[in-house]
Amino acid sequence: MHTVAILALDHVVPADLGTAIETFGQVRLADGSRPYEVRVCAPTQHVITDTFTLIAPHGLEVFDQADTIIVPGCSEIAGPLHEQVRAALREAAAREVRVASICTGAFTLAAAGLLDGLAATTHWAAADRLAEMFPAIEVKPDVLYVDNGQFLTSAGASAGLDLCLHMVRGDFGSAVAADIARLAVVPLEREAAQAQVVVHPHPPSPLGSTLEPVLRWIVDNLTRDLTLAQLARRSGLSERTFNRRFRQQTGTTPRQWLLHARVRRAQYLLETTDDSVEHIADRAGFGSTTALRERFKRVVGATPHAYRRNFRNASAEQPDSRNGPIESRPARTTLSA
Incomplete structure (x- = not known):
């Protein structure tokens, strides 16, 4: 059993918290077993969010048994880090526990000193602040997530799901991760280097609704000799416009x-x-x-x-080593073209 401890701090973003809980909690292996035990923990029993108060079922002692620690983002990032949290994270890191952040959770990892000398990302709107506050970190604002092996960070919103799927895929393979992606009704093909945001803040049409049918059609027709002209026609755009919007939306080329x-x-x-x-x-x-x-x-x-x-x-093999799947994984922020 792989224990995933999810840290809930005051002003935790509920969507980030829920993403981690649901992704790891829904994983099933071929025999129907649950490989992850998910535990939500906090330094205090009552956690204040911007909309409700959460009662945390576990304290930070859960870190002692954790194989993975997930730190969701918080809506307030300027406050000092709770000293008990800092110490617990650093002790877990010293034991080579895998530690990952979602969205502005990167600020918590940074404040604990876990990201010094490493590449990291966060929500694009907070990337400059992260770089300013923690100059020892190489902040990458244009990627969905960064995998340094033991320490992982993701951008905001759906990028947290991409990172969680990436970890599941590394632990148990893409077939298991694909099952979770299907449950979440999201593609498994989004990679770390994909752009976080569309270049133009006010595109003339909603790019998601324009490209999503085409992307799904591509996945359903991988054996066909697909051309840019075919894809552009399916989207109702010229080749030039389709190619430009595809790059803006996915951060890569159609090919x-x-x-x-x-x-x-x-x-x-x-x-x-x-x-x-x-x-x-x-x-x-x-x-x-x-x-x-x-x-x-x-x-x-x-x-x-x-x-x-x-x-x-x-x-x-039974995945009972808390870092077995991680040690052979190189640091990754992009994929080769």
Whole structure:
């Protein structure tokens, strides 16, 4: 059982708190078991939010058994960090517990000194403040999340869900994470380097409603030889406008997004089927094993054969080491093009 301690501080953002609780609490393995035990904790029993008061069921002693600590964002970020919280976080970090923040929760990690010398992100509107208050941190305002191995940070709102899915995928594979993504009705393809926000604050049309049907159609048609012209026609836009809006919304090109979606499909098939790599290359839309191997190695960092072997070896073991899935994971903020 992997214990996830979720820290609730005064003025915690309820959406961030709920994202962590629901994501890890909903995870099921193939045998129906729950691999995560989720515990909400706080330095005091009563936690004040901007809209209600929360009674925390656990104190900070939960950190002693935690394998992962999640720090949701708070609406007020300027106040001093509770000394008991600082000490508990630093003690957990010294034991190599995985610690992750959602949105402005990065300020709590920073105030505890856990992010010094590392890259980190937070909500784009607070990124300048984070860089100003903690100059020892390399603040990356244009990514969804940053994975440094032991310490992880995410941007605001839905980026917290992206980070939680990323951790689930690292712990138990993309098939398990995909099940949670489907329950949340969100795509699993959003990657760390995707842009947080649309470039123009007042776009002429809602980009989400424009692109979401196209993105879903791409995932449903990965085996087709898709072209920019086809995608633009489906969106009712010119190629030039579609390409520009796609970059604004996703932070990457249509081709790169398509290739990453194909890699994720290949990962899922490698984990859940005994199909040959040649067959998986066809089912994921790569057409050839050479194309699959080259792209898979660039994105995942391993060949399809090595990924399948390592994943199945890891799945055969009980994940009782609190840092087993983390130690082999390199720091990551972007994916190779």
